[in-house]
Amino acid sequence: MAGRHVRRAERPSSSSSLRLQGARGALWQGVAYVTGKSVVAITTIVLARMLVPQEFGLVALATVFVTYVDVVADLGVGQAVIYFRDRPGAVAAATVCSTVVGALFCVLTLAAAPAVGAFFDERAAEPLVRVLAWSLFFGAVGSVAQAVLRRDLRFRTLGLVTVAQSLTVAVVSIVLVLQGRGPVSLVVGTLAGAVVGALVAWTAVSPHRGIPWSFSSADVRAVLGYGLPLAGGVLLAKLVADVDYLIVGRELGTTELGIYTLAFRVPEMLIVNVFFVLATVTFPLYTRAGSDPPRLRRGYLTSVRLQSTYGLVAGAGLAVTAGVSVPVVLGERWAAATVPMALLAGYAAFRSLGAGANDVYKAMGRPRTTLAVAAVRLAVLTPVLIVSSRWGIVGIAAAQLICAAVFSFFMQSLAVRLVGLSRRELLRAMAPGAAAAAGVTLACLVVLTVPTPAAVAPDGPVVLAVGVVAGVAGALTALRWAAPGMVRENLMLLRTRRTG
Numbered sequence: 001m002a003g004r005h006v007r008r009a010e011r012p013s014s015s016s017s018l019r020l021q022g023a024r025g026a027l028w029q030g031v032a033y034v035t036g037k038s039v040v041a042i043t044t045i046v047l048a049r050m051l052v053p054q055e056f057g058l059v060a061l062a063t064v065f066v067t068y069v070d071v072v073a074d075l076g077v078g079q080a081v082i083y084f085r086d087r088p089g090a091v092a093a094a095t096v097c098s099t100v101v102g103a104l105f106c107v108l109t110l111a112a113a114p115a116v117g118a119f120f121d122e123r124a125a126e127p128l129v130r131v132l133a134w135s136l137f138f139g140a141v142g143s144v145a146q147a148v149l150r151r152d153l154r155f156r157t158l159g160l161v162t163v164a165q166s167l168t169v170a171v172v173s174i175v176l177v178l179q180g181r182g183p184v185s186l187v188v189g190t191l192a193g194a195v196v197g198a199l200v201a202w203t204a205v206s207p208h209r210g211i212p213w214s215f216s217s218a219d220v221r222a223v224l225g226y227g228l229p230l231a232g233g234v235l236l237a238k239l240v241a242d243v244d245y246l247i248v249g250r251e252l253g254t255t256e257l258g259i260y261t262l263a264f265r266v267p268e269m270l271i272v273n274v275f276f277v278l279a280t281v282t283f284p285l286y287t288r289a290g291s292d293p294p295r296l297r298r299g300y301l302t303s304v305r306l307q308s309t310y311g312l313v314a315g316a317g318l319a320v321t322a323g324v325s326v327p328v329v330l331g332e333r334w335a336a337a338t339v340p341m342a343l344l345a346g347y348a349a350f351r352s353l354g355a356g357a358n359d360v361y362k363a364m365g366r367p368r369t370t371l372a373v374a375a376v377r378l379a380v381l382t383p384v385l386i387v388s389s390r391w392g393i394v395g396i397a398a399a400q401l402i403c404a405a406v407f408s409f410f411m412q413s414l415a416v417r418l419v420g421l422s423r424r425e426l427l428r429a430m431a432p433g434a435a436a437a438a439g440v441t442l443a444c445l446v447v448l449t450v451p452t453p454a455a456v457a458p459d460g461p462v463v464l465a466v467g468v469v470a471g472v473a474g475a476l477t478a479l480r481w482a483a484p485g486m487v488r489e490n491l492m493l494l495r496t497r498r499t500g
Helices: 002-009 015-050 053-070 077-083 090-120 125-151 155-178 184-205 217-251 254-289 293-330 332-354 357-363 367-419 423-449 460-482 486-495
Strands: none
Touching: 053 125, 053 217, 053 254, 077 090, 077 125, 077 217, 090 125, 090 217, 125 155, 125 184, 155 184, 217 254, 217 367, 254 293, 254 332, 254 367, 293 332, 293 367, 293 423, 293 460, 332 367, 332 423, 357 367, 367 423, 423 460
């Protein structure tokens, strides 16, 4: 109740100011994302050419368990810091809770390492789990500082934290691989990134403004009361996201898991993670706009339009070009990842249609909705993936695509009902993305399927480059026809200066 009371009492920001803050926040987060993920992409390519699929699978086994713990290591109190942004004791209470619980989960994970190895029948995963256990503690320590940066809309600084963390992971991992350390290189790099991320985030927060470090038991109850349902929802969402790794690793083995992991990592990095980055902007802005429903509806439709356009275009392009991009970028040893990657690109594209729904649930004080949706999705997805595993990783990827399509529309139906939108308005917001996806698909297919005389046939890199250029041109042409003012309006918004 305290958070709701605060939001009614405060004076809402103007619609244009919030929209400008959102655009600038998205710009800075976009720059940080592109920079950080470019580093990650280069690192992935280097490691893919130096490690075999079985080694990638081994790291995935260790990582999939630890990430389940990682998503709840701060008990969701970082999100509570944003929601209770005007409660003086919220930051202190959240910091204590996340640090204590992060240490506890670290100890429990260290103790559970043998059980993880036994579950997957891979004893070599045990030392990797032990290294990653320490990243839980440092991740929990840094989570509140990053939440403060989000709460204060300091997206430029938050972007610097992201880039510093990505660079650390890349440098440490590649150096250790070059020294012949094998799969342990990746987990040590992850730990180093978590340490650097926590240090940089708290360094940025501490001198910016005085944070009251006294708190009451009421503050603890408030942040835990809001954070715990969110942590449960995030854990279930993570189970939804990674249950395929568990099933592939247990049913099909580490080599198949290594191939599936890399096939999943590319669309995840290029598409799915973009929406996690955008959520760092949209959630605090939705929270501020919660007292003005018309503003929230306009902002949400804008978000859906932009996210679905990017997701559908990138997913379509990646799916159509997978047959060329996998051997060219990753190497011939990963050829078995081609079909799964194409299907998972479609999965990521459908995920873009549901992006933002959870942020609406949280911003309107409905964290239990997030928990309920994740529980339903997990209950449906798990048996579907188990059955589809009989067709190997291709069957798993196809099942992921179908389930993503169904649940994206389910999640959006709940979201539009909460904010008071109609399905027609939602579909209208998604229409530009669908048209642009059709444009990129048609353009890429023309380039990749038109027969070329053998004497002048270009090699793979040239075909891929021409296909990408043609796809971008096709998408822009279709977008200009379907939503002629969309690109121009958003470019003008980014140039707009703050007034008043």
